[in-house]
Amino acid sequence: xxxxxxxxxxxxxxxxxxxxxxxxxxxxxxxxxxxxxxxxxxxxxxxxxxxxxxxxxxxxxxxxxxxxxxxxxxxxxxxxxxxxxxxxxxxxxxxxxxxxxxxxxxxxxxxxxxxxxxxxxxxxxxxxxxxxxxxxxxxxxxxxxxxxxxxxxxxxxxxxxxxxxxxxxxxxxxxxxxxxxxxxxxxxxxxxxxxxxxxxxxxxxxxxxxxxxxxxxxxxxxxxxxxxxxxxxxxxxxxxxxxxxxxxxxxxxxxxxxxxxxxxxxxxxxxxxxxxxxxxxxxxxxxxxxxxxxxxxxxxxxxxxxxxxxxxxxxxxxxxxxxxxxxxxxxxxxxxxxxxxxxxxxxxxxxxxxxxxxxxxxxxxxxxxxxxxxxxxxxxxxxxxxxxxxxxxxxxxxxxxxxxxxxxxxxxxxxxxxxxxxxxxxxxxxxxxxxxxxxxxxxxxxxxxxxxxxxxxxxxxxxxxxxxxxxxxxxxxxxxxxxxxxxxxxxxxxxxxxxxxxxxxxxxxxxxxxxxxxx
Amino acid sequence: xxxxxxxxxxxxxxxxxxxxxxxxxxxxxxxxxxxxxxxxxxxxxxxxxxxxxxxxxxxxxxxxxxxxxxxxxxxxxxxxxxxxxxxxxxxxxxxxxxxxxxxxxxxxxxxxxxxxxxxxxxxxxxxxxxxxxxxxxxxxxxxxxxxxxxxxxxxxxxxxxxxxxxxxxxxxxxxxxxxxxxxxxxxxxxxxxxxxxxxxxxxxxxxxxxxxxxxxxxxxxxxxxxxxxxxxxxxxxxxxxxxxxxxxxxxxxxxxxxxxxxxxxxxxxxxxxxxxxxxxxxxxxxxxxxxxxxxxxxxxxxxxxxxxxxxxxxxxxxxxxxxxxxxxxxxxxxxxxxxxxxxxx
Numbered sequence: 001x002x003x004x005x006x007x008x009x010x011x012x013x014x015x016x017x018x019x020x021x022x023x024x025x026x027x028x029x030x031x032x033x034x035x036x037x038x039x040x041x042x043x044x045x046x047x048x049x050x051x052x053x054x055x056x057x058x059x060x061x062x063x064x065x066x067x068x069x070x071x072x073x074x075x076x077x078x079x080x081x082x083x084x085x086x087x088x089x090x091x092x093x094x095x096x097x098x099x100x101x102x103x104x105x106x107x108x109x110x111x112x113x114x115x116x117x118x119x120x121x122x123x124x125x126x127x128x129x130x131x132x133x134x135x136x137x138x139x140x141x142x143x144x145x146x147x148x149x150x151x152x153x154x155x156x157x158x159x160x161x162x163x164x165x166x167x168x169x170x171x172x173x174x175x176x177x178x179x180x181x182x183x184x185x186x187x188x189x190x191x192x193x194x195x196x197x198x199x200x201x202x203x204x205x206x207x208x209x210x211x212x213x214x215x216x217x218x219x220x221x222x223x224x225x226x227x228x229x230x231x232x233x234x235x236x237x238x239x240x241x242x243x244x245x246x247x248x249x250x251x252x253x254x255x256x257x258x259x260x261x262x263x264x265x266x267x268x269x270x271x272x273x274x275x276x277x278x279x280x281x282x283x284x285x286x287x288x289x290x291x292x293x294x295x296x297x298x299x300x301x302x303x304x305x306x307x308x309x310x311x312x313x314x315x316x317x318x319x320x321x322x323x324x325x326x327x328x329x330x331x332x333x334x335x336x337x338x339x340x341x342x343x344x345x346x347x348x349x350x351x352x353x354x355x356x357x358x359x360x361x362x363x364x365x366x367x368x369x370x371x372x373x374x375x376x377x378x379x380x381x382x383x384x385x386x387x388x389x390x391x392x393x394x395x396x397x398x399x400x401x402x403x404x405x406x407x408x409x410x411x412x413x414x415x416x417x418x419x420x421x422x423x424x425x426x427x428x429x430x431x432x433x434x435x436x437x438x439x440x441x442x443x444x445x446x447x448x449x450x451x452x453x454x455x456x457x458x459x460x461x462x463x464x465x466x467x468x469x470x471x472x473x474x475x476x477x478x479x480x481x482x483x484x485x486x487x488x489x490x491x492x493x494x495x496x497x498x499x500x501x502x503x504x505x506x507x508x509x510x511x512x513x514x515x516x517x518x519x
Numbered sequence: 520x521x522x523x524x525x526x527x528x529x530x531x532x533x534x535x536x537x538x539x540x541x542x543x544x545x546x547x548x549x550x551x552x553x554x555x556x557x558x559x560x561x562x563x564x565x566x567x568x569x570x571x572x573x574x575x576x577x578x579x580x581x582x583x584x585x586x587x588x589x590x591x592x593x594x595x596x597x598x599x600x601x602x603x604x605x606x607x608x609x610x611x612x613x614x615x616x617x618x619x620x621x622x623x624x625x626x627x628x629x630x631x632x633x634x635x636x637x638x639x640x641x642x643x644x645x646x647x648x649x650x651x652x653x654x655x656x657x658x659x660x661x662x663x664x665x666x667x668x669x670x671x672x673x674x675x676x677x678x679x680x681x682x683x684x685x686x687x688x689x690x691x692x693x694x695x696x697x698x699x700x701x702x703x704x705x706x707x708x709x710x711x712x713x714x715x716x717x718x719x720x721x722x723x724x725x726x727x728x729x730x731x732x733x734x735x736x737x738x739x740x741x742x743x744x745x746x747x748x749x750x751x752x753x754x755x756x757x758x759x760x761x762x763x764x765x766x767x768x769x770x771x772x773x774x775x776x777x778x779x780x781x782x783x784x785x786x787x788x789x790x791x792x793x794x795x796x797x798x799x800x801x802x803x804x805x806x807x808x809x810x811x812x813x814x815x816x817x818x819x820x821x822x823x824x825x826x827x828x829x830x831x832x833x834x835x836x837x838x839x840x841x842x843x844x845x846x847x848x849x850x851x852x853x854x855x856x857x858x859x860x861x862x863x864x
Contacts, residue, residue, distance in 0.1 A: 084820040087762045109579075117622075122714050124659060124698045145620055148636070152659055155675060
């Protein structure tokens with residue numbers, strides 16, 4: 001039986017489950033819950049609680065994960081007190097270190113740091129305690145502290161790596177060091193060398209016995225706190241390969257990064273981070289859609305996947321479902337990108353009772369689209385930082401648009417007859433606000449503008465008649481509410497156009513043409 | 520995990536320096552208390568209990584120190600890597616960025632020396648605000664000031680260096696046993712306690728070589744050198760050993776070095792203050808300090824402050840955090856969210 005060792009995955013925050021869909025982490029949660037029920041000592045209970053909390057957090061089930069971290073903190077406190085009463089200072093220091101880790105996961109840097117200082121008074125000779133410190137500081141976003149702690153752990157463990165167990169421990173400490181280095185420099189050469197050496201060691205004949213045992217037991221689970229050698233080998237290899245792939249991607253070594261993500265999938269075909277990485281690196285559009293579909297099937301509530309997919313949706317993304325593997329969350333995000341907010345809400349309404357913050361994100365986006373800024377703000381507050389930041393950015397744009405609309409209305413008597421690009425962009429932003437002041441629309445309806453427009457090719461031509469539908473002004477796309485027929489032959493390209501502005505759809509202005517004069 | 524606790528008690532520990540707890544230190548030369556809160560530092564007159572001034576401070580006060588002369592103080596922030604340097608006379612503060620994890624500080628003359636553990640460096644900050652930093656071997660240090668010079672010990676390697684106080688260049692270096700939990704000095708001798716080995720080690724501050732190494736209880740974690748009142752050369756060694764729930768002392772020596780030798784010759788005459796399972800002393804003492812010519816012990820596990828006199832120890836305060844109290848004028852002063860309360864010993 002090995003010492004408890006945490007491996008911290010900071011690649012991305014994970015997921016939650018849709019409807020009856022079975023998620024990749026369901027089995028791990030069940031296993032960790034069983035370990036929790038069977039825990040025969042406080043510290044085993046703490047480890048199991050932290051694992052369950054991490055798995056819940058990976059599905060954005062934030063309330064459930066915090067509950068587990070809070071329980072872990074309480075159990076560790078009790079264990080520390082008991083250890084002091086029974087004069088077991090070794091157990092006391094270990095309990096303090098684990099309480100520090102739980103507090104780091106709860107986002108409390110001051111208490112976490114204080115706990116580690118107390119633990120290190122007794123255990124400055126323990127690579128495990130320095131490694132716990134490094135892991136906690138990485139979680140708290142303090143890579144300088146994490147790097148120092150990990151270097152101490154590696155230095156202390158390097159003198160005793162003659163057995164496979166000791167080499168496994170040393171590899172875990174090296175992984176913590178690589179994680180800390182990557183937090184400062186995502187292309188760190190030292191981190192790359194560390195990760196490469198870890199994978200090489202794990203795949204060496206020294207661990208044949210472990211690989212055979214894992215194959216015999218059909219094990220695949222990945223945990224953040226590991227106890228058995230099999231768990232340690234599996235989790236460490238998975239995470240080291242993922243970090244190595246990310247590092248190679250960062251350096252632009254695309255083929256090598258892709259091959260490394262595929263190595264992760266060789267061991268575990270439903271790893272969302274590897275699947276999402278392959279979606280990023282896909283050369284063909286069809287491949288990208290397929291990798292995204294597989295990613296959402298593995299974990300539809302991964303924050304990093306959601307953010308990555310939204311960037312993809314800003315381009316020419318296909319409607320999900322065509323390639324199979326559709327999930328409610330993926331479809332909701334696609335619907336949001338097409339401004340079909342009500343349908344997006346319907347889509348996430350099919351998600352079961354699991355309280356994932358990803359659902360709150362979709363609801364926040366929909367609230368924002370409906371002009372309910374206060375509700376969107378309230379929902380943003382419940383999100384993890386990455387999704388919160390994304391929603392807050394959109395909130396800021398919405399507020400700017402509202403303020404811009406007010407200014408435009410104040411100046412309505414002095415609107416330019418030939419509007420400049422910046423003015424049109426401000427107007428388009430204001431028009432996207434669903435709760436726009438009707439007075440602004442009325443003022444627009446009463447105003448004619450003239451601009452040099454670049455017309456798209458006609459959608460229909462008959463002798464003496466040209467049917468036009470869209471174009472751009474100063475690079476800002478516009479379209480007519482309905483295809484409009486004009487007398488005469490009008491070619492695509494520049495023409496002077498007199499028009500009214502009726503609204504905006506996304507980045508596109510909706511205009512009603514009054515007159516077109518070909519140049 | 521080598522040892523797993525078998526019994527779980529759902530009692531909360533008092534955090535050693537819990538989040539948001541203010542820090543307090545006595546400044547005898549000004550007959551005042553210096554209090555550090557998140558973002559502010561206050562000087563408080565002991566007699567009137569009135570606030571003399573308030574200056575900006577660091578966000579996460581982790582340690583507070585004041586010079587014996589009462590002219591300079593500093594508050595360290597190990598989380599945000601900042602230090603507030605405070606001129607106590609004028610009531611002005613300057614906040615300096617500092618390398619990673621400033622954990623300990625010493626004032627020598629009119630300069631502040633700060634150890635940044637995770638950067639492996641020492642920074643000297645002068646009264647005019649000028650700064651120099653020096654990188655050191657190792658990232659697990661303890662800082663000590665003795666004979667006008669700073670010393671830094673690396674807990675992982677056991678290396679110790681004496682720095683030139685002006686240039687911060689390494690003046691001398693030595694090799695000591697690693698993994699000590701505390702470092703003190705007196706009468707030209709440095710002392711380390713090694714909790715894992717249960718030993719006390721003495722070394723020469725001049726040569727940085729070990730001069731004595733003796734058994735010192737089960738898990739000695741903290742060391743305090745006591746001066747005997749009125750006798751500059753006299754001293755007592757006190758060692759906190761929370762495992763055996765004892766404070767080991769040797770009294771009446773002519774010097775600390777002699778105390779060490781004499782004590783060990785006697786088998787380290789520990790004063791078994793209480794039986795190990797005593798309800799009065801349930802979790803032992805893990806920190807020692809002297810104030811008001813008295814030895815004090817603190818139990819981080821229960822947040823209990825003990826006054827130790829002879830073979831007796833009495834609880835003077837309970838449920839307090841390390842650093843949030845001070846002892847002065849025969850009273851214990853405790854900073855809390857509502858202000859400062861005091862009570863007689």
